[in-house]
Amino acid sequence: MTLLDTLLDDAPGACPIHLVRPAGFAAWRDAPPEGSGRAAAWLTASGFEGKAGRHALIPGPDGGLAAVVLVAEADEPGLVWDLAALRAALPAGDYALNVDAAAPADAAATAQAAALGWVLGGWRFDRYRRQPAQGRDAQAVRLAWPAAADRSSVRRMAEAILLVRSLVTTPAEDMGPDQIADAARGMAARHGARFRLVRGDALLAENYPMIHAVGRASARPPLLVDLRWGPEDAPRLGIVGKGVVFDTGGLDLKPAAGMALMKKDMGGAAHALALAGLVMDAGLNVRLRLLLPCVENAVSGNAFRPGDVLASRRGLSVEIGNTDAEGRLILADALADAGDEAPDLLLDFATLTGAARVALGPEVPPFFTDDDELAAALAAASQACGDPLWRLPLHAPYRSMIDSTIADINNAGEGGFAGAVTAALFLKEFVGAAKSWAHFDIYAWNAKARPGRPVGGEAMALRAVFRVLEERYGAR
Structure with missing residues (x-):
């Protein structure tokens, strides 16, 4: 199994990752896709400010993970590394990227940058280690292929x-x-x-x-x-x-x-x-x-x-x-x-x-x-x-x-x-x-x-x- 295999063809029930631009964060927070005020209350109570490059894990009513919000510019330059950083911080599970308030001009470039960042964020050089480098198994965090991504690219x-x-x-x-x-x-x-x-x-x-x-x-x-x-x-x-x-x-x-x-x-x-x-x-x-x-x-x-x-x-x-x-x-x-x-x-x-x-x-x-x-x-x-x-x-x-x-x-x-x-x-x-x-x-x-x-x-x-x-x- 390679790191590319952690990009899934299908991920039913995947936890959504909401990509939001900094300028659109406040509006998104006050009317999140989850529908209730729970996400807004959680983000406000936790002091999450919605600055570029930051993310927050949003719990559900059962205490499990209901959603993730990633505040980032939706263009290619920084998104690769924002997704790489996010991957390293997420618990094991399946995820799917939703481009909500980001509204990118080039959806394909956004999708491809996100997918590339996901792969690069899981790479470690373990050739000479008896045990893999410390940290959770990189194969245990998976992302559904972003819809607009050119997989070959x-x-x-x-x-x-x-x-x-x-x-x-x-x-x-x-x-x-x-x-x-x-x-x-x-x-x-x-x-x-x-x-x-x-x-x-x-x-x-x-x-x-x-x-x-x-x-x-x-x-x-x-x-x-x-x-x-x-x-x-x-x-x-x-x-x-x-x-x-x-x-x-x-x-x-x-x-x-x-x-x-x-x-x-x-x-x-x-x-x-x-x-x-x-x-x-x-x-x-x-x-x-x-x-x-x-x-x-x-x-x-x-x-x-x-x-x-x-x-x-x-x-x-x-x-x-x-x-x-x-x-x-x-x-x-x-x-x-x-x-x-x-x-x-x-x-x-x-x-x-x-x-x-x-x-x-x-x-x-x-x-x-x-x-x-x-x-x-x-x-x-x-x-x-x-x-x-x-x-x-x-x-x-x-x-x-x-x-x-x-x-x-x-x-x-x-x-x-x-x-x-x-x-x-x-x-x-x-x-x-x-x-x-x-x-x-x-x-x-x-x-x-x-x-x-x-x-x-x-x-x-x-x-x-x-x-x-x-x-x-x-x-x-």
Whole structure:
């Protein structure tokens, strides 16, 4: 049984959850659907003020639960998390959502946000526990499918978000390059996609020298996942994700505190894989190519060094200013390959820089693009679905910060300023003939627990980006 199974086709006798807007709460309270004044008296006596995000349990005459009122805006951005929080607070039983005084403009969006929030509110990562995490059985709280919900849309998005969370939260011992490749292989099989793997020294033979250089020191060989799907004559969509399964920092070793969360450094690959799954499951009208360079940045006698100059697939020589700036190296080879096909849109995802976290914190991923139309669409989608994103500039004069005196470019440069911008400018050198490109510098982690978002891996920008793709390409 999965969390999606807690959304029921039919729930006779289900306890109603009344969704009420803050502005309409007083009117609803004074004339509740239950008919008597019992609900109004209870809410007044208990001091319930009807503020956004609050809920109240309303008892019946027998002392049992007669109804639930959830005060929330009925639009999508906050409703997902309001429903997630409510689910965690409800006693076991069956429930049904009633949109009373909320009167949403888009009933389908409201229904789908509620259903998605319900699923996410029940998720826990219990793979390594002898006993499930403390709290009531998540399967014991069930909701009837909201009438207007598109079940396929809810299912695919829930599965994509939970895939990211599961992959990123799994420790590196059990989530190496081969395990990411296995996840991609399984997804390819489910959707009839072509799957190809380039592994170990074959990376050199097929001209992916920087992927090989970064991963060669590990006992687990580096690899590149190459997945293709869709008709040849459809618009071309490239998706690339950074898959550093663990980052020691290489020979420029990170301190112990800096390595504590480095199992999440493959978060870009997890996001890219999940987005590719969304595209294929929805049947978007694209020719998709997914590239996942996957490595462990380890230390051994053959590790690449500070000061080395690496060849790249694009033909540019890259001086290594810091071996801890390895993610952009593996992305560069993959982006060069994807760009050679002149995709209409090329997207990359990476847990790339601490500078992005300093600038915007852990919850707002920056993105970079020269395409103003794409940037506007991403900003609008972010606002509409409550999936935070913020555009940062590809400020061309900062390109000089990653100049090299002996090579075409330096992977880290000097000075320490504008680290997220210079990383994006580095990647831009490799995107080639792509007609439009965007880079997402994500954190992929919840550092603190919030409703529906426990501590651990997290999907960021996924809902907003997929909304743009749906609007742009539609289904075949």
